[in-house]
Amino acid sequence: MAGLTEHPVLGITDIKEESNENKATDKVVREEEGEKEMALIAGNSIHRSGSRPQLDLSGAAIQGNFEEKDPTILLPNQSDDISHLALDIGGSLIKLVYFSRHADRSSHDKRKMSIKERLGLLNGNRRSYPILGGRLHFVKFETNKINECLDFISSKQLHRGGMDSRSWHPEAPANENALIKATGGGAYKFADLFKERLGVSLDKEDEMDCLVAGANFLLKAIRHEAFTHIEGRKEFVQIDHNDLFPYLLVNIGSGVSMIKVDGDGKFQRVSGTNVGGGTYWGLGKLLTKCKSFDELLELSQRGDNRTIDMLVGDIYGGMDYNKIGLSASTIASSFGKAISENKELEDYRPEDISLSLLRMISYNIGQIAYLNALRFGLKRIFFGGFFIRGHAYTMDTISFAVHFWSKGDAQAMFLRHEGFLGALGAFMSYEKHGLDDLMVHQLVERFPMGAPYIGGKIHGPPLGDLNEKISWMEKFVQKGTEITAPVPMAPPGTTGLGGFEVPSSKGHSLRSDASALNVGVLHLVPTLEVFPILADSKTYEPNTIDLADHSELEYWFTVLSEHLPDLVDKAVASEGGTDDAKRRGDAFARAFSAHLARLMEEPTAYGKLGLANLLELREECLREFQFVDAYRSIKQRENEASLAVLPDLLMELDSMSEETRLLTLIEGVLAANIFDWGSRACVDLYHKGTIIEIYRMSRKKMQRPWRVDDFDTFKGRMLGSGDKMPHPHKRALLFVDNSGADIVLGMLPLARELLRRGTEVVLVANSLPALNDVTAMELPDIVAEAAKHCDILRRAAEAGGLLVDAMINIQDGSKEKPPSVPLMVVENGCGSPCIDLRQVSSELAAAAKDADLIILEGMGRALHTNFNARFKCDALKLAMVKNQRLAEKLIKGNIYDCVCRYEPSS
Numbered sequence: 037m038a039g040l041t042e043h044p045v046l047g048i049t050d051i052k053e054e055s056n057e058n059k060a061t062d063k064v065v066r067e068e069e070g071e072k073e074m075a076l077i078a079g080n081s082i083h084r085s086g087s088r089p090q091l092d093l094s095g096a097a098i099q100g101n102f103e104e105k106d107p108t109i110l111l112p113n114q115s116d117d118i119s120h121l122a123l124d125i126g127g128s129l130i131k132l133v134y135f136s137r138h139a140d141r142s143s144h145d146k147r148k149m150s151i152k153e154r155l156g157l158l159n160g161n162r163r164s165y166p167i168l169g170g171r172l173h174f175v176k177f178e179t180n181k182i183n184e185c186l187d188f189i190s191s192k193q194l195h196r197g198g199m200d201s202r203s204w205h206p207e208a209p210a211n212e213n214a215l216i217k218a219t220g221g222g223a224y225k226f227a228d229l230f231k232e233r234l235g236v237s238l239d240k241e242d243e244m245d246c247l248v249a250g251a252n253f254l255l256k257a258i259r260h261e262a263f264t265h266i267e268g269r270k271e272f273v274q275i276d277h278n279d280l281f282p283y284l285l286v287n288i289g290s291g292v293s294m295i296k297v298d299g300d301g302k303f304q305r306v307s308g309t310n311v312g313g314g315t316y317w318g319l320g321k322l323l324t325k326c327k328s329f330d331e332l333l334e335l336s337q338r339g340d341n342r343t344i345d346m347l348v349g350d351i352y353g354g355m356d357y358n359k360i361g362l363s364a365s366t367i368a369s370s371f372g373k374a375i376s377e378n379k380e381l382e383d384y385r386p387e388d389i390s391l392s393l394l395r396m397i398s399y400n401i402g403q404i405a406y407l408n409a410l411r412f413g414l415k416r417i418f419f420g421g422f423f424i425r426g427h428a429y430t431m432d433t434i435s436f437a438v439h440f441w442s443k444g445d446a447q448a449m450f451l452r453h454e455g456f457l458g459a460l461g462a463f464m465s466y467e468k469h470g471l472d473d474l475m476v477h478q479l480v481e482r483f484p485m486g487a488p489y490i491g492g493k494i495h496g497p498p499l500g501d502l503n504e505k506i507s508w509m510e511k512f513v514q515k516g517t518e519i520t521a522p523v524p525m526a527p528p529g530t531t532g533l534g535g536f537e538v539p540s541s542k543g544h545s546l547r548s549d550a551s552a553l554n555v556g557v558l559h560l561v562p563t564l565e566v567f568p569i570l571a572d573s574k575t576y577e578p579n580t581i582d583l584a585d586h587s588e589l590e591y592w593f594t595v596l597s598e599h600l601p602d603l604v605d606k607a608v609a610s611e612g613g614t615d616d617a618k619r620r621g622d623a624f625a626r627a628f629s630a631h632l633a634r635l636m637e638e639p640t641a642y643g644k645l646g647l648a649n650l651l652e653l654r655e656e657c658l659r660e661f662q663f664v665d666a667y668r669s670i671k672q673r674e675n676e677a678s679l680a681v682l683p684d685l686l687m688e689l690d691s692m693s694e695e696t697r698l699l700t701l702i703e704g705v706l707a708a709n710i711f712d713w714g715s716r717a718c719v720d721l722y723h724k725g726t727i728i729e730i731y732r733m734s735r736k737k738m739q740r741p742w743r744v745d746d747f748d749t750f751k752g753r754m755l756g757s758g759d760k761m762p763h764p765h766k767r768a769l770l771f772v773d774n775s776g777a778d779i780v781l782g783m784l785p786l787a788r789e790l791l792r793r794g795t796e797v798v799l800v801a802n803s804l805p806a807l808n809d810v811t812a813m814e815l816p817d818i819v820a821e822a823a824k825h826c827d828i829l830r831r832a833a834e835a836g837g838l839l840v841d842a843m844i845n846i847q848d849g850s851k852e853k854p855p856s857v858p859l860m861v862v863e864n865g866c867g868s869p870c871i872d873l874r875q876v877s878s879e880l881a882a883a884a885k886d887a888d889l890i891i892l893e894g895m896g897r898a899l900h901t902n903f904n905a906r907f908k909c910d911a912l913k914l915a916m917v918k919n920q921r922l923a924e925k926l927i928k929g930n931i932y933d934c935v936c937r938y939e940p941s942s
């Protein structure tokens with residue numbers, strides 16, 4: 037093991053793992069067979085898709101041409117539990133926002149209730165309207181294909197969502213005469229068609245009201261909604277909610293509206309222009325014979341407008357017009373060259389015409405927008421509307437115009453949900469929709485499998501349609517259109533040298549549905565909260581490594597790609613290795629590879645990208661293909677092996693002096709953190725011995741000083757130094773990491789020490805499985821097992837309500853002892869190896885309020901994320917670095933070096 041030096045530390049005596057009983061299961065090299073067996077046994081009892089509705093595939097049909105690349109699939113009998121819908125019917129596109137809600141499936145088991153009671157969570161602040169847990173979906177259709185839109189609404193029964201004319205009644209029976217909120221001209225034009233086809237009336241909402249309501253919601257509620265786009269570089273802008281107004285909203289649809297927004301519901305349409313998206317498409321269609329807007333845009337990618345635009349240099353014999361600051365390449369007159377040249381339309385390349393048109397219209401909009409911003413003293417201009425459709429060159433052109441005319445004073449910003457402002461605003465106009473009160477931390481955006489492939493073409497994100505998803509993946513494979521591995525990294529897709537120059541490279545071919553790819557499904561989780569003891573939640577950034585650095589991005593993409601086959605093997609084995617599991621495993625691998633490829637191509641496609649997001653995306657993708665817990669049997673086996681040696685370890689610890697014990701405990705945590713099935717190097721290591729052999733080897737090679745070693749300061753705080761008497765912490769939050777030795781031989785003994793010293797301990801674990809991390813659901817059983825051998829743990833677990841169901845039976849006369857401080861378990865609200873402390877469970881937030889010590893353990897929670905996080909209380913970050921590159925980068929060290937970083941509260 038590179039990087040570890042020989043140094044004997046703790047000799048665990050009488051290691052029970054050598055007993056016949058354990059030998060067979062303990063050998064890591066035999067894990068594959070064991071895993072299959074265990075998975076088969078477990079298979080019967082595991083409830084596979086507990087959190088997802090089942091798909092009703094009856095009557096499913098592909099709509100339109102079967103040979104089409106992305107045909108629409110209609111599922112006539114599928115409906116989500118409850119759905120609500122709002123529409124924006126524009127001249128070119130119909131935008132739908134619909135909400136689906138599932139019944140509250142959160143468990144109310146006795147243990148959870150008891151902890152909630154203890155943390156004062158039970159009589160909490162109930163909302164006066166139904167809990168808005170659910171998902172917001174964004175879908176669009178071309179207006180001239182309105183029948184497809186009606187079929188879609190009908191297939192999902194979105195028009196029967198239980199709304200009355202104004203308010204939200206999710207429990208109401210299906211309502212044939214429902215009113216659907218709608219905005220845009222089509223709400224008038226197609227009202228009769230909706231009545232006739234769906235039996236619903238459109239409740240019309242003012243377009244401007246909706247645009248503003250939608251934009252205000254997005255800018256306040258979505259963390260990475262607004263971004264700048266300059267010379268191919270996209271940068272997300274953190275908007276201060278208290279300093280949002282006033283701003284100029286420029287909505288570029290068929291025409292253009294410019295709205296000065298002063299607050300919620302406070303706005304004025306100050307200007308507009310009839311030269312907008314409709315002009316580009318209309319003129320483009322006439323001049324190039326293009327069949328669609330996207331085709332026209334794609335043409336522009338290959339265009340050279342110098343052949344048709346009159347440039348300053350054309351007038352000045354190739355010279356700049358320096359006196360007024362115009363370069364020779366500045367467009368003096370769009371399409372101006374056509375006057376003097378003796379050419380017909382056919383003599384011009386459609387590509388050049390399209391680019392010339394695009395630049396003409398984009399500059400014009402950018403210029404008028406800036407002049408209006410100047411008129412009202414507005415510094416910020418947000419551009420939205422479906423004209424932009426995530427098209428880099430369009431955004432660069434508008435940005436250039438704003439920058440050029442304002443001499444850098446004003447900045448153009450764009451919105452990820454650019455096309456959905458009106459539809460979202462219409463949705464907001466339902467009374468008591470609850471969105472008003474939602475905060476950034478209560479929204480989680482997820483990108484389902486379809487995102488890299490199909491954008492909005494499949495009609496709306498499928499609702500739990502596993503089979504359908506798998507078929508889609510297989511279909512793409514057959515057609516050879518899949519992206520199996522990340523494409524080579526390109527430098528940031530520069531779109532030109534600046535708006536007035538000829539684009540040097542306008543990126544590769546345009547995605548047919550570029551804008552839809554940038555919008556995920558918004559999960560509304562009202563129970564999420566900001567971790568209350570962050571020193572400064574406004575400046576908190578969870579990710580340590582900046583993936584904006586391309587070499588980092590490339591490295592981590594390669595790591596994740598290479599880990600994929602092993603992960604698929606584990607996932608398939610965890611589901612019994614059946615044909616069905618293999619099919620799902622294959623589909624998962626393709627879907628995740630496609631995500632990677634998509635993000636490699638455009639790292640900001642799903643918002644700001646950090647390593648934590650990538651690791652979470654992988655877990656989400658596994659869940660999407662219904663792999664509930666890929667490492668389930670490995671975790672079980674490692675827990676058992678570790679629990680078998682725990683009593684000896686505890687005995688040995690108890691024979692030590694306080695000081696030696698504390699050091700041994702911290703060493704133990706660091707050494708046991710080696711059990712990480714997400715690390716390539718560690719997995720290779722597991723083939724070399726049993727769990728306990730590896731644990732012992734890891735312990736032996738612990739040598740201080742560790743690469744980051746604040747142990748002495750921590751010890752001073754814990755045990756006192758000089759005249760300073762120690763005073764125990766009141767409550768410690770222990771963010772635990774892996775199953776097996778990590779939790780059983782590392783974190784639990786440390787928790788026990790804190791309990792012994794009178795500190796309440798809250799074990800904070802994942803809500804959902806991720807790699808081999810222990811979950812909050814699994815912890816009570818592990819604690820109960822450990823408590824069988826330890827009075828301190830048992831009494832604390834009893835006091836913490838952890839043993840309500842556990843059968844433990846020890847007569848040791850502990851009744852005479854004073855009551856113990858409690859040991860509790862809370863879930864953290866996530867299902868990833870990392871943790872973003874801006875979005876944690878309400879249980880954890882409540883537990884944190886009285887905490888004066890936080891211990892973050894493991895690479896994911898203490899290094900990849902939160903390494904630079906500061907807290908209002910004492911914090912200890914413990915991890916073994918199991919990746920060479922990270923070790924070099926973060927601590928200038930080597931793989932298997934350790935971090936013990938202690939940061940007292942300031």
Ligand SMILES: CC(C)(COP(=O)(O)O)[C@@H](O)C(=O)NCCC(=O)O
Binds near residue numbers: 714807894896897900
């Ligand atoms: C996924 C992990 C963050 C889990 O580490 P842990 O939090 O369990 O210590 C880590 O294993 C990791 O960064 N793995 C990828 C890099 C590698 O294979 O070296």
Ligand SMILES: [Mn+2]
Binds near residue numbers: 773774809
């Ligand atoms: Mn882990």
